[in-house]
Amino acid sequence: MFSKPGLHPTDIDIYLAMSLMETDLHKIIHSTQELSEQHNQYFLYQILRGLKYLHSVGIVHRDLKPANLFINGDCLLKIGDFGMARSVAQCKPGTSHNPLTQYVMTRWYRAPELLFTFPTYDTKIDIWSAGCIFAELIMRRQIFPAKDSPSQIKMIVYYLGTPTEDVMNLVRESEIKKVIYDCGDKKGLPWSTILPKASPKALDLVSKVWIR
Known part of the structure:
Protein backbone atom coordinates (compact mmCIF):
# COMPACT_ATOMS: atom_id res chain seq x y z
CA MET A 1 0.00 0.00 0.00
CA PHE A 2 1.52 3.31 -1.10
CA SER A 3 0.52 7.00 -1.00
CA LYS A 4 2.09 10.04 -2.63
CA PRO A 5 3.35 12.98 -0.53
CA GLY A 6 0.79 15.73 -0.08
CA LEU A 7 -2.21 13.59 -1.01
CA HIS A 8 -5.19 12.92 1.19
CA ASP A 24 -8.07 -22.89 -14.94
CA LEU A 25 -9.97 -26.14 -14.46
CA HIS A 26 -12.43 -25.43 -17.27
CA LYS A 27 -9.65 -25.33 -19.83
CA ILE A 28 -8.15 -28.54 -18.47
CA ILE A 29 -11.44 -30.46 -18.43
CA HIS A 30 -12.31 -29.46 -21.99
CA SER A 31 -8.85 -30.13 -23.40
CA THR A 32 -7.22 -33.29 -24.71
CA GLN A 33 -5.18 -33.58 -21.50
CA GLU A 34 -5.58 -37.06 -20.04
CA LEU A 35 -7.01 -37.01 -16.51
CA SER A 36 -6.61 -40.01 -14.24
CA GLU A 37 -8.78 -40.79 -11.25
CA GLN A 38 -5.89 -39.55 -9.10
CA HIS A 39 -6.09 -36.17 -10.86
CA ASN A 40 -9.82 -35.97 -10.18
CA GLN A 41 -9.37 -36.96 -6.54
CA TYR A 42 -6.64 -34.39 -6.01
CA PHE A 43 -8.60 -31.57 -7.61
CA LEU A 44 -11.72 -32.38 -5.61
CA TYR A 45 -9.71 -32.72 -2.41
CA GLN A 46 -8.32 -29.21 -2.88
CA ILE A 47 -11.74 -27.76 -3.73
CA LEU A 48 -13.26 -29.25 -0.59
CA ARG A 49 -10.35 -28.13 1.58
CA GLY A 50 -10.78 -24.60 0.25
CA LEU A 51 -14.53 -24.70 0.88
CA LYS A 52 -13.98 -26.06 4.38
CA TYR A 53 -11.89 -22.99 5.17
CA LEU A 54 -14.40 -20.55 3.62
CA HIS A 55 -17.39 -22.16 5.29
CA SER A 56 -15.65 -22.34 8.66
CA VAL A 57 -15.51 -18.54 8.71
CA GLY A 58 -19.07 -18.17 7.43
CA ILE A 59 -18.38 -17.34 3.77
CA VAL A 60 -20.45 -18.74 0.88
CA HIS A 61 -18.65 -18.47 -2.47
CA ARG A 62 -21.88 -18.61 -4.56
CA ASP A 63 -20.14 -18.88 -7.94
CA LEU A 64 -18.09 -22.05 -7.84
CA LYS A 65 -17.35 -23.38 -11.34
CA PRO A 66 -14.33 -24.76 -13.21
CA ALA A 67 -13.48 -21.37 -14.72
CA ASN A 68 -13.07 -19.94 -11.20
CA LEU A 69 -10.67 -22.67 -10.09
CA PHE A 70 -7.10 -21.79 -11.02
CA ILE A 71 -4.42 -24.44 -11.59
CA ASN A 72 -0.63 -24.29 -11.87
CA GLY A 73 1.85 -26.71 -13.40
CA ASP A 74 2.03 -28.74 -10.19
CA CYS A 75 -1.75 -29.32 -10.20
CA LEU A 76 -2.15 -27.01 -7.21
CA LEU A 77 -5.62 -25.46 -7.17
CA LYS A 78 -6.81 -22.10 -5.85
CA ILE A 79 -10.39 -20.88 -5.60
CA GLY A 80 -10.82 -17.44 -7.18
CA ASP A 81 -13.38 -14.80 -8.17
CA PHE A 82 -15.11 -13.84 -4.93
CA GLY A 83 -17.27 -11.15 -6.52
CA MET A 84 -20.47 -13.05 -5.62
CA ALA A 85 -19.31 -14.26 -2.19
CA ARG A 86 -21.39 -13.36 0.86
CA SER A 87 -21.49 -14.20 4.53
CA VAL A 88 -23.84 -16.95 5.71
CA ALA A 89 -25.71 -14.29 7.71
CA GLN A 90 -26.49 -12.40 4.50
CA CYS A 91 -28.10 -15.54 3.04
CA LYS A 92 -30.81 -15.51 5.72
CA PRO A 93 -34.05 -13.59 5.17
CA GLY A 94 -34.34 -10.23 6.89
CA THR A 95 -30.65 -9.93 7.73
CA SER A 96 -29.42 -7.87 4.78
CA HIS A 97 -30.31 -4.35 3.66
CA ASN A 98 -29.73 -5.60 0.11
CA PRO A 99 -31.89 -8.70 -0.51
CA LEU A 100 -29.86 -11.48 -2.07
CA THR A 101 -30.84 -12.58 -5.53
CA GLN A 102 -31.48 -16.26 -6.22
CA TYR A 103 -29.78 -15.85 -9.61
CA VAL A 104 -26.23 -16.43 -8.52
CA MET A 105 -23.80 -18.98 -9.87
CA THR A 106 -23.54 -20.02 -13.47
CA ARG A 107 -26.79 -21.90 -14.11
CA TRP A 108 -25.19 -25.30 -14.72
CA TYR A 109 -23.72 -25.32 -11.20
CA ARG A 110 -26.71 -23.75 -9.42
CA ALA A 111 -28.09 -25.71 -6.48
CA PRO A 112 -31.81 -26.63 -6.11
CA GLU A 113 -32.14 -24.15 -3.21
CA LEU A 114 -31.55 -21.39 -5.78
CA LEU A 115 -33.42 -22.91 -8.71
CA PHE A 116 -36.43 -23.70 -6.52
CA THR A 117 -36.36 -20.18 -4.99
CA PHE A 118 -36.02 -21.29 -1.36
CA PRO A 119 -36.41 -18.37 1.08
CA THR A 120 -32.92 -19.00 2.45
CA TYR A 121 -29.77 -20.94 1.60
CA ASP A 122 -26.36 -21.61 3.08
CA THR A 123 -22.97 -23.20 2.41
CA LYS A 124 -24.60 -26.34 0.96
CA ILE A 125 -24.99 -24.56 -2.37
CA ASP A 126 -21.19 -24.58 -2.76
CA ILE A 127 -21.10 -28.32 -2.04
CA TRP A 128 -23.67 -28.94 -4.77
CA SER A 129 -21.45 -26.99 -7.19
CA ALA A 130 -18.43 -29.05 -6.13
CA GLY A 131 -20.40 -32.20 -6.97
CA CYS A 132 -21.22 -30.81 -10.42
CA ILE A 133 -17.55 -30.02 -10.99
CA PHE A 134 -16.47 -33.51 -9.88
CA ALA A 135 -18.99 -35.07 -12.27
CA GLU A 136 -17.68 -32.82 -15.05
CA LEU A 137 -14.14 -34.02 -14.36
CA ILE A 138 -15.31 -37.61 -14.77
CA MET A 139 -17.52 -37.06 -17.81
CA ARG A 140 -15.38 -34.35 -19.47
CA GLU A 165 -43.24 -32.82 -0.19
CA ASP A 166 -41.12 -31.09 2.49
CA VAL A 167 -38.93 -29.65 -0.26
CA MET A 168 -41.93 -28.61 -2.35
CA ASN A 169 -43.35 -26.70 0.61
CA LEU A 170 -40.26 -24.46 0.50
CA VAL A 171 -40.74 -23.55 -3.18
CA ARG A 172 -42.14 -20.00 -3.21
CA GLU A 173 -43.08 -19.49 -6.86
CA SER A 174 -46.05 -21.26 -8.43
CA GLU A 175 -44.33 -21.28 -11.83
CA ILE A 176 -41.44 -23.28 -10.40
CA LYS A 177 -43.84 -25.75 -8.74
CA LYS A 178 -45.62 -26.21 -12.06
CA VAL A 179 -42.33 -26.99 -13.84
CA ILE A 180 -41.56 -29.65 -11.21
CA TYR A 181 -45.05 -31.19 -11.21
CA ASP A 182 -45.09 -31.25 -15.02
CA CYS A 183 -42.12 -33.62 -14.87
CA GLY A 184 -44.37 -36.28 -13.35
CA ASP A 185 -43.36 -38.68 -10.60
CA LYS A 186 -39.69 -39.41 -11.22
CA LYS A 187 -37.71 -41.95 -9.20
CA GLY A 188 -34.31 -40.78 -10.37
CA LEU A 189 -31.66 -42.66 -12.29
CA PRO A 190 -29.06 -45.02 -10.78
CA TRP A 191 -25.76 -43.25 -10.21
CA SER A 192 -23.99 -45.83 -12.37
CA THR A 193 -26.25 -44.73 -15.25
CA ILE A 194 -25.66 -41.03 -14.67
CA LEU A 195 -21.86 -41.47 -14.41
CA PRO A 196 -21.00 -44.69 -16.25
CA ALA A 202 -16.56 -41.83 -6.98
CA LEU A 203 -20.20 -42.90 -7.25
CA ASP A 204 -20.42 -43.28 -3.49
CA LEU A 205 -19.01 -39.79 -2.95
CA VAL A 206 -21.31 -38.12 -5.50
CA SER A 207 -24.36 -39.80 -4.00
CA LYS A 208 -23.47 -38.18 -0.66
CA VAL A 209 -22.71 -34.76 -2.13
CA TRP A 210 -26.13 -34.56 -3.81
CA ILE A 211 -28.29 -35.75 -0.91
CA ARG A 212 -30.87 -32.97 -0.50
Whole structure:
Protein backbone atom coordinates (compact mmCIF):
# COMPACT_ATOMS: atom_id res chain seq x y z
CA MET A 1 0.00 0.00 0.00
CA PHE A 2 1.52 3.31 -1.10
CA SER A 3 0.52 7.00 -1.00
CA LYS A 4 2.09 10.04 -2.63
CA PRO A 5 3.35 12.98 -0.53
CA GLY A 6 0.79 15.73 -0.08
CA LEU A 7 -2.21 13.59 -1.01
CA HIS A 8 -5.19 12.92 1.19
CA PRO A 9 -4.82 9.64 3.17
CA THR A 10 -7.58 8.08 1.06
CA ASP A 11 -5.72 8.81 -2.19
CA ILE A 12 -3.64 5.66 -2.07
CA ASP A 13 -2.66 2.92 -4.43
CA ILE A 14 -3.16 -0.70 -3.39
CA TYR A 15 -1.09 -3.46 -4.97
CA LEU A 16 -1.93 -7.15 -4.67
CA ALA A 17 0.77 -9.77 -5.24
CA MET A 18 -0.69 -13.18 -6.09
CA SER A 19 0.67 -16.53 -7.18
CA LEU A 20 0.88 -17.12 -10.92
CA MET A 21 -1.61 -19.81 -11.98
CA GLU A 22 -1.12 -20.96 -15.54
CA THR A 23 -4.67 -22.07 -16.36
CA ASP A 24 -8.07 -22.89 -14.94
CA LEU A 25 -9.97 -26.14 -14.46
CA HIS A 26 -12.43 -25.43 -17.27
CA LYS A 27 -9.65 -25.33 -19.83
CA ILE A 28 -8.15 -28.54 -18.47
CA ILE A 29 -11.44 -30.46 -18.43
CA HIS A 30 -12.31 -29.46 -21.99
CA SER A 31 -8.85 -30.13 -23.40
CA THR A 32 -7.22 -33.29 -24.71
CA GLN A 33 -5.18 -33.58 -21.50
CA GLU A 34 -5.58 -37.06 -20.04
CA LEU A 35 -7.01 -37.01 -16.51
CA SER A 36 -6.61 -40.01 -14.24
CA GLU A 37 -8.78 -40.79 -11.25
CA GLN A 38 -5.89 -39.55 -9.10
CA HIS A 39 -6.09 -36.17 -10.86
CA ASN A 40 -9.82 -35.97 -10.18
CA GLN A 41 -9.37 -36.96 -6.54
CA TYR A 42 -6.64 -34.39 -6.01
CA PHE A 43 -8.60 -31.57 -7.61
CA LEU A 44 -11.72 -32.38 -5.61
CA TYR A 45 -9.71 -32.72 -2.41
CA GLN A 46 -8.32 -29.21 -2.88
CA ILE A 47 -11.74 -27.76 -3.73
CA LEU A 48 -13.26 -29.25 -0.59
CA ARG A 49 -10.35 -28.13 1.58
CA GLY A 50 -10.78 -24.60 0.25
CA LEU A 51 -14.53 -24.70 0.88
CA LYS A 52 -13.98 -26.06 4.38
CA TYR A 53 -11.89 -22.99 5.17
CA LEU A 54 -14.40 -20.55 3.62
CA HIS A 55 -17.39 -22.16 5.29
CA SER A 56 -15.65 -22.34 8.66
CA VAL A 57 -15.51 -18.54 8.71
CA GLY A 58 -19.07 -18.17 7.43
CA ILE A 59 -18.38 -17.34 3.77
CA VAL A 60 -20.45 -18.74 0.88
CA HIS A 61 -18.65 -18.47 -2.47
CA ARG A 62 -21.88 -18.61 -4.56
CA ASP A 63 -20.14 -18.88 -7.94
CA LEU A 64 -18.09 -22.05 -7.84
CA LYS A 65 -17.35 -23.38 -11.34
CA PRO A 66 -14.33 -24.76 -13.21
CA ALA A 67 -13.48 -21.37 -14.72
CA ASN A 68 -13.07 -19.94 -11.20
CA LEU A 69 -10.67 -22.67 -10.09
CA PHE A 70 -7.10 -21.79 -11.02
CA ILE A 71 -4.42 -24.44 -11.59
CA ASN A 72 -0.63 -24.29 -11.87
CA GLY A 73 1.85 -26.71 -13.40
CA ASP A 74 2.03 -28.74 -10.19
CA CYS A 75 -1.75 -29.32 -10.20
CA LEU A 76 -2.15 -27.01 -7.21
CA LEU A 77 -5.62 -25.46 -7.17
CA LYS A 78 -6.81 -22.10 -5.85
CA ILE A 79 -10.39 -20.88 -5.60
CA GLY A 80 -10.82 -17.44 -7.18
CA ASP A 81 -13.38 -14.80 -8.17
CA PHE A 82 -15.11 -13.84 -4.93
CA GLY A 83 -17.27 -11.15 -6.52
CA MET A 84 -20.47 -13.05 -5.62
CA ALA A 85 -19.31 -14.26 -2.19
CA ARG A 86 -21.39 -13.36 0.86
CA SER A 87 -21.49 -14.20 4.53
CA VAL A 88 -23.84 -16.95 5.71
CA ALA A 89 -25.71 -14.29 7.71
CA GLN A 90 -26.49 -12.40 4.50
CA CYS A 91 -28.10 -15.54 3.04
CA LYS A 92 -30.81 -15.51 5.72
CA PRO A 93 -34.05 -13.59 5.17
CA GLY A 94 -34.34 -10.23 6.89
CA THR A 95 -30.65 -9.93 7.73
CA SER A 96 -29.42 -7.87 4.78
CA HIS A 97 -30.31 -4.35 3.66
CA ASN A 98 -29.73 -5.60 0.11
CA PRO A 99 -31.89 -8.70 -0.51
CA LEU A 100 -29.86 -11.48 -2.07
CA THR A 101 -30.84 -12.58 -5.53
CA GLN A 102 -31.48 -16.26 -6.22
CA TYR A 103 -29.78 -15.85 -9.61
CA VAL A 104 -26.23 -16.43 -8.52
CA MET A 105 -23.80 -18.98 -9.87
CA THR A 106 -23.54 -20.02 -13.47
CA ARG A 107 -26.79 -21.90 -14.11
CA TRP A 108 -25.19 -25.30 -14.72
CA TYR A 109 -23.72 -25.32 -11.20
CA ARG A 110 -26.71 -23.75 -9.42
CA ALA A 111 -28.09 -25.71 -6.48
CA PRO A 112 -31.81 -26.63 -6.11
CA GLU A 113 -32.14 -24.15 -3.21
CA LEU A 114 -31.55 -21.39 -5.78
CA LEU A 115 -33.42 -22.91 -8.71
CA PHE A 116 -36.43 -23.70 -6.52
CA THR A 117 -36.36 -20.18 -4.99
CA PHE A 118 -36.02 -21.29 -1.36
CA PRO A 119 -36.41 -18.37 1.08
CA THR A 120 -32.92 -19.00 2.45
CA TYR A 121 -29.77 -20.94 1.60
CA ASP A 122 -26.36 -21.61 3.08
CA THR A 123 -22.97 -23.20 2.41
CA LYS A 124 -24.60 -26.34 0.96
CA ILE A 125 -24.99 -24.56 -2.37
CA ASP A 126 -21.19 -24.58 -2.76
CA ILE A 127 -21.10 -28.32 -2.04
CA TRP A 128 -23.67 -28.94 -4.77
CA SER A 129 -21.45 -26.99 -7.19
CA ALA A 130 -18.43 -29.05 -6.13
CA GLY A 131 -20.40 -32.20 -6.97
CA CYS A 132 -21.22 -30.81 -10.42
CA ILE A 133 -17.55 -30.02 -10.99
CA PHE A 134 -16.47 -33.51 -9.88
CA ALA A 135 -18.99 -35.07 -12.27
CA GLU A 136 -17.68 -32.82 -15.05
CA LEU A 137 -14.14 -34.02 -14.36
CA ILE A 138 -15.31 -37.61 -14.77
CA MET A 139 -17.52 -37.06 -17.81
CA ARG A 140 -15.38 -34.35 -19.47
CA ARG A 141 -18.61 -32.42 -20.03
CA GLN A 142 -21.16 -30.58 -17.90
CA ILE A 143 -23.68 -32.82 -16.15
CA PHE A 144 -26.60 -30.33 -16.19
CA PRO A 145 -26.01 -28.16 -19.30
CA ALA A 146 -29.53 -26.72 -19.63
CA LYS A 147 -30.39 -23.71 -21.77
CA ASP A 148 -32.54 -21.97 -19.13
CA SER A 149 -33.73 -22.34 -15.53
CA PRO A 150 -36.89 -24.41 -16.27
CA SER A 151 -34.82 -26.84 -18.36
CA GLN A 152 -32.25 -26.96 -15.55
CA ILE A 153 -34.96 -27.92 -13.05
CA LYS A 154 -36.38 -30.60 -15.35
CA MET A 155 -32.94 -32.09 -15.90
CA ILE A 156 -32.22 -32.30 -12.16
CA VAL A 157 -35.63 -33.86 -11.45
CA TYR A 158 -35.14 -36.40 -14.25
CA TYR A 159 -31.69 -37.38 -12.97
CA LEU A 160 -32.29 -37.26 -9.21
CA GLY A 161 -36.04 -37.77 -8.83
CA THR A 162 -39.06 -35.74 -7.77
CA PRO A 163 -38.45 -33.59 -4.68
CA THR A 164 -40.16 -34.63 -1.45
CA GLU A 165 -43.24 -32.82 -0.19
CA ASP A 166 -41.12 -31.09 2.49
CA VAL A 167 -38.93 -29.65 -0.26
CA MET A 168 -41.93 -28.61 -2.35
CA ASN A 169 -43.35 -26.70 0.61
CA LEU A 170 -40.26 -24.46 0.50
CA VAL A 171 -40.74 -23.55 -3.18
CA ARG A 172 -42.14 -20.00 -3.21
CA GLU A 173 -43.08 -19.49 -6.86
CA SER A 174 -46.05 -21.26 -8.43
CA GLU A 175 -44.33 -21.28 -11.83
CA ILE A 176 -41.44 -23.28 -10.40
CA LYS A 177 -43.84 -25.75 -8.74
CA LYS A 178 -45.62 -26.21 -12.06
CA VAL A 179 -42.33 -26.99 -13.84
CA ILE A 180 -41.56 -29.65 -11.21
CA TYR A 181 -45.05 -31.19 -11.21
CA ASP A 182 -45.09 -31.25 -15.02
CA CYS A 183 -42.12 -33.62 -14.87
CA GLY A 184 -44.37 -36.28 -13.35
CA ASP A 185 -43.36 -38.68 -10.60
CA LYS A 186 -39.69 -39.41 -11.22
CA LYS A 187 -37.71 -41.95 -9.20
CA GLY A 188 -34.31 -40.78 -10.37
CA LEU A 189 -31.66 -42.66 -12.29
CA PRO A 190 -29.06 -45.02 -10.78
CA TRP A 191 -25.76 -43.25 -10.21
CA SER A 192 -23.99 -45.83 -12.37
CA THR A 193 -26.25 -44.73 -15.25
CA ILE A 194 -25.66 -41.03 -14.67
CA LEU A 195 -21.86 -41.47 -14.41
CA PRO A 196 -21.00 -44.69 -16.25
CA LYS A 197 -17.26 -43.90 -16.27
CA ALA A 198 -17.05 -43.33 -12.52
CA SER A 199 -15.42 -45.76 -10.10
CA PRO A 200 -17.48 -47.22 -7.22
CA LYS A 201 -15.76 -44.83 -4.78
CA ALA A 202 -16.56 -41.83 -6.98
CA LEU A 203 -20.20 -42.90 -7.25
CA ASP A 204 -20.42 -43.28 -3.49
CA LEU A 205 -19.01 -39.79 -2.95
CA VAL A 206 -21.31 -38.12 -5.50
CA SER A 207 -24.36 -39.80 -4.00
CA LYS A 208 -23.47 -38.18 -0.66
CA VAL A 209 -22.71 -34.76 -2.13
CA TRP A 210 -26.13 -34.56 -3.81
CA ILE A 211 -28.29 -35.75 -0.91
CA ARG A 212 -30.87 -32.97 -0.50
